[in-house]
Amino acid sequence: MDKSTIKRLLSYVMRYRAKVLLVFFCIIISSMANVGSALFIGILIDDYISPLLIQAEPVYTGLIKALVVMGLIYLTGMMATLMYNRIMVSVAQGVLKTIRDEMFEHMQTLPVKYFDTHTHGDVMSHYTNDTDTLRQAIAQSAPQTVASFFTVAAVFISMLVTSLWLSLFVVIFVVFMMKITKKVASMSGKYFFKQQQSLADVNGYIEEMINGQKVVKVFCHEERAKEKFDEKNDELCKNAYEANKFANILMPIMNNMGFLLYVLVAIVGGALAIRGVKNISLKGTGILTLGAIATFLQLSRNFVNPIGQISQQLNMVIMALAGAKRIFSLLDEKGEIDEGYVTLVNAKINGGQITESDSPTGTWAWKHPHGDGSVTYTKLRGEVLLDHVDFGYTENKIVLKDVSVFADEGQKVAFVGATGAGKTTITNLINRFYDIADGKIRYDGININKIKKADLRHSLGIVLQDTNLFTGTVMENIRYGRLEATDEECIAAAKLANAHSFITMLPKGYDTVISGNGSDLSQGQRQLLSIARAAVANPPVMILDEATSSIDTRTEAIVQKGMDSLMQGRTVFVIAHRLSTVKNSDVIMVLENGKIIERGTHHQLVEKRGKYYQLYTGAFELE
């Protein structure tokens, strides 16, 4: 079993130290009541019923008193059981909640690369399947195991009181029993981990297939999708079978070993007694009486039972550890590194002097603390410089080579080039979804590595080709750009993006609920919404990556007006295939194979009669 996983899991439980202590206390009381009830019958017979038998006139008051005492003990035990069960629920659920929240929180810090290289279903499986395994383990298995341990300890002491030799015999037997248990448990543990893995695999496959369901249907791929599913499903079934098989046989093995022990104790005890071997016990030495053997037999039963229970709970614990291991591997995934210390602040400018302001001023500045404790402010202008940048998604495959781009405040910079030339990659670098391999990127003269990622991204608005909306109302989706935006501001942004007219056509207008991936809006309408979303954010720099590719040209022509006013006074990076979209840019970069091969305004490039001209006139062979 993985010790570090257990330790780490325990550290979550121990956050509820006070509650756990209380539970601990309650468990002791509860198991004492349990042990008490086992001993009670012997005491009842020996100390109360037997004396009554020799009395001519039986006096029951002693018995009644004993029963009342016992009743009180039971009542306490019962209250303790109720208490620890209920407290444990909130501890277990609290731990689960903490783990879920931490996972999600941590996931938000992971670099884009993580999301690009993991199937979504696999990640989702951590939140449901893996977390579920922990639920029962913490709420039930853990306290039961503790309770069983107490019972074992209490019974063991009673055994020592009765007979040392027999106790020794039992201990040897139990050690042997534990060896078998360990072997079986480790087998089931191995398969439980495999089971969780193949469960995640199935989860990932289903997720991918169901999201691509249209394609599956269009290609009549159902049968093949089933074949592959069957393969994964069979694998899961096999692992689940192996895991549960080993888990299931544990209990009968333990149980019957208990019977074996019973018989063996009877034989050994009988032999010892008949031979008249001296008995050593905590009470002292003496002869081994038949009564002592009978008591001991009962005790050995009570000794093995809880051990059996522990071994049964072990299954749950093993499965939980398999889930926990996967959860912790997500939590240990390295987050985005953000060593930035330059932050974005509201600013006031008085005669060239920039001062920080607490309230929104509409003007922003970079706050740049220096090593010597001094702070300088630089006005946020939106000037971006890429200086001899190299980049590759994997180390051995360079996508961008020696790219230099300069965008002055308020300029519109366009990237044109064949698909795969590296246009989108450039924008991925500016907002630091990925980090460059060599060269520098400066924003208002500051190296972007020095800028806090959150502040950097706040200053950049982005509209992507793949629009991703979230389940919620239209209004909420627009407001995603700036959470404190008023309804009026959102509507104004929608008008700017020309989305207002179709929104008002929706049954509930801005309050219409759209689903994240449903078919309720067309691709073009989704793009209009994502433009509105970026507009409401009102950033100084905008990146439009094929932002209007799914919008028809007539609508685009109308949106264009809005877009123009949206771009007014902002630095804008545009990626588009439609040259009409990029023509009025201040500078157009023509990219080929990760290199900028031409740059200039539309007129300059046309006059140059280079690649752009060929592309423009349709004479350019791209590949």
Place this chain on the structure above:
Amino acid sequence: MIKRLSECIREYKKASILSPIFVSLEVLMEVLIPTIMAYLVDYGIDKGNMSYIVKVGVVLVVLAVLSMFFGVMSGKYAAFASAGFAKNLRRDMYYNVQKYSFSSIDKFSSASIVTRLTTDVTNLQNAYQMIIRVAVRSPIMLIFAVIMSFRTSYQLALVIVAFIPVLALGLYLVIRFAHPIFEHVFKTYDTLNRIVQENLRGIRVVKSFVREEHEKDKFKNVSNEIYSDFCRAEKLLAFNAPLMQLCSYSCMILISWIGARMIVASGNNPSDGFTTGQFMSFMTYLMQILMSLMMLSMIFVMITISRASAERIVEILDEKSDIESKEQAVMSVKDGSIVYRNVSFGYGNMSENTIFEGDEAENRKKNNHQKYCLKNINLTIQSGQTVGIIGGTGSSKSSLVQLIPRLYDVTEGEVLVGGVNVKDYDLNVLRNDVAMVLQKNVLFSGTIKENLRWGNANASEEEIKKACKLAQADSFIQTFPEKYDTYIEQGGTNVSGGQKQRLCIARALLKKPKILIMDDSTSAVDTKTDAFIREAMLHEIPDTTKIIIAQRISSVEDADMIIVLENGEINGMGTHDELLKTNAVYREVYESQVKGEQENG
């Protein structure tokens, strides 16, 4: 519900029956062993008879070994049966989901389908295993123990019987209140899954708007809801154990009192009546009875939790696709001609019973009272023609073509392909001959080759290459170090938008379809490549009917016929030149695209 679920046991029926049989045998052993043990104590140890001890001991060892064997076998078969049952459940669900029409998928949402196929099935698997093992064991144990206790002492046994209704009532109350909470918890699980899913997909949006905190808040809300629901439900279930204890402890005290008086009354004389030995074995039976009841209560808890899951699974299994092949369907498509006859279509009414909660459900219902998005379409396309479709955002271009491969069914009117109503075709036949490159296209994780083979599983390398050349994809594939074996990540994040589109076109071409529909599938491809693709198609697959939805006039201007859609109606139809003369909308679109170029040209 149980009948529906039990259909999934199938080949695991044998194991499902063997398991309880072995359990019963195990229980028999377990009941026999203590009885024989009593002999060991009474006649062996008490009498100091060593040979008797050994003799009975051997019998006991044999019984224990047998019991262990039965136990192991039942455990094995139970694991086999439950894992298999779960496998069949998942299989049936997944197969049925494959049959779903899109309206069904929209109804459940993909996140919910995923939870049902995993979490819910796992719950049911555990419950099933419990049922065929423990649920058999406990009642048998209970019956044996009750019989034995009655044989030992009639009066004392009645005390136990008196407590059973108290216990039953208590358990019933707990379950009654806990079940609805569990039902709710699983719905919340769907929401949690959805939030994670949307977050994963939209991570670029989340990060670029720096909305991590907002997402965390969203997540924490659901997470909290799950927390408090589970707490409430499980705190109710926590009454189980103390309730059990209440009954068992009360029984013990009562029985001790009554038993003691009975022993005293009989003077502990076996021939007269009750003895201490009997008293002790009675206590053992009492413990057995209570333990079985305890186990039964745990099973009830399991069933409580899994009932909610079972209902969700059955919903998936029982969902009928509203698009299915007819019996005696037409098995071949004659040619690529298409006719629309008075076709109207709306997405509406499909989600009347959508599974959403509260406000969301309300909103959805209201959303669906929308009008038709296609109105009275009449259209004839000859086989082998190239047809362009132009129209504004939201003019239902996609809806129009999705009716051809029956992704959705018409609301009114009919669509004919090769002279036959699409509803009369076998679905596979129809869809094999109608290739569609979707607007929002998807590549799957796997190599390029694997992705392309979706079009034709048996395509040779040459065929694949040829299709890629046609789609202008071969050249960029050649630049990848691993060429056609390059691995595509889920959703195709490691190829650019234009590359993705060309791969999707190649995939569709591999089907050698009679009709090829390209729904805005070259939007991310540059104009020149776009032109190459169209030209290649014209020459390489002249007999295929080609329908091109596009935003660029240049993509459709050479088409034999161009359809202008406006608000779900055909606004104009004809060649490029005709439309320029007759159709205002078309002219406007044309001008919006050409004007700028002329200024500079």
